[in-house]
Amino acid sequence: MSIIESLNWRYAAKKLNGEKVSDENVSKIIEAARLAPTSSGLQPFEMVVITNQELKEKIHKLSFNQSQVLDCSHLIVFAAWDHYSLDRINHYFDHYETERKLEKGFSDGYKNGVSKHLTALTTEQQFEHAARQVYIAFAFAMAEAAALRVDSSPMEGFLPNELDELLNFKAQGLRSVLLLPVGYRDETNDWQVHLKKVRKHTNHMVHYIK
Template sequence: MLLDNLNWRYATKKYDATKKVAEEDVKKIVEAARMAPTSSGLQQFRVIVITDQALKEKIVPVAMGQDIVAECSHLLVFAAWDKYTEERIDNAYNFITDERDLPRGRFSSYTDRLKAMYLQQSAEENFVHTARQAYIGFGLAIAQAAELKVDSTPMEGFVPAELDELLGLRQMGLRSVTILPLGYRAEEGDWLADMKKVRIPEDEFVIRM
C-alpha cells in the first residue's frame, strides 16, 4: 500500500556503499518520473542517472560535502528546461501527434497560445515553471523507490550552477533542480534511521472549506 511505503521511507542519512540497486529497479524509479503528469504534456525535465564513482565523488563538494552522494548506489539529477522555445513546444507536439497518428499541426491553436504565454516571459520565469514540473516527477520517483524498498534522500543542498557546469547541463539546455541519491541504508551510522517519523496531524494539515 502506498501509504505504508511512504511511512517506511525516510531521508536516508548514510548508505551502505557495498549494496547496489538492481538496474531493473532503477529503471522502474526513472520510469515513474517519466510517466509523471506535466503542464501541457510537455515533459519539461530530464533525469540524469549517475553511477560513475569518480563523478559522484566530484559532486560531493558541490553538494556541500554530503558524503551520501558518493556512498549511494545511483544518483539521480532532475534537470529542467532552462527556458521555453518555439522549437521545444513544436517538437513536443509533433511527437504527440506522430505517436497518436494525427496530422502535425492538429493542436496548433493550443501551441500558439502556449508560445504567446511563455515566450514573452524571461528565461528565469520560464525556469521557475519548468522546475515545478520536475518536482512532480521527483515525487513520483521517491514514491516508486519506497514501493521497491529502495532508500532515497531528497536533496536541494547543492550549488546548482556548479553542478550544471560539472555535468555540462547548460549545453543541453537544462538546469539542475534537485538530486536524489538511491541505495540501501547502512545498518550503523544513520542517526535518523530509528527515529519516529513525524508529520503534523491531519486536522492541522487539512483545511476544509
C-alpha cells in the same frame, strides 16, 4: 501494497551502505518520473544517472559533503529546461500528434496558446515553471523507490551553478534542480533510521469547506 505504507517506510536517508540497486529497479524509479504528469505534457526536464565514483566524488564536494552522494548506488540528477523555446514546444507537439496518429497541425490552436503563455515569461520564470514540473516527477520517483523498498534521499543542498558547469548543462539548455541518491540505508550508521516520522497533524493542514 498501499502507497501510504511505502511512504511511512521511506525517510530521507542520510547514510547509505553502498549496496547496488539492480538496473531493473533503477529503471522503474526513472520510469515513474517519466510517467509523471507535467504542465501541457511538455516534460521540460531530463535525468542523468551517475554511477561513476570519480564524478560522484566531485559532486559530493559540491553538495556540502553530504554522504548520500558518495555511498549511493546511483545518483540521479534532475535537470530542468533553462527556458521554453518554440523549437522545444514544437518538438513536443509533433511527437504528440505522431503518437496519437493525429493529422499534422491538429493541436496548433492549443500549441500556440501554450507557446504564447510560456514565452511571454522571463527566462527565469520559464526555468522556475519547468523546475516545478521536476518536483512532481521527483516525488513520483521517490514514491516508486519506496514501493520497491529502495532508499532515496531528496536533495536540494548542492551548488547548482557549479554542478551545471561540471555536467556541461548550459550547452544542453539545462539547469540542475534536484539530486536523488538511491541505495540502501546504512542501519548502523544512519542516525535517522529509527527516528519517528514527524509530520503536522492533519487538522492543521486540511480544511474542509462544505
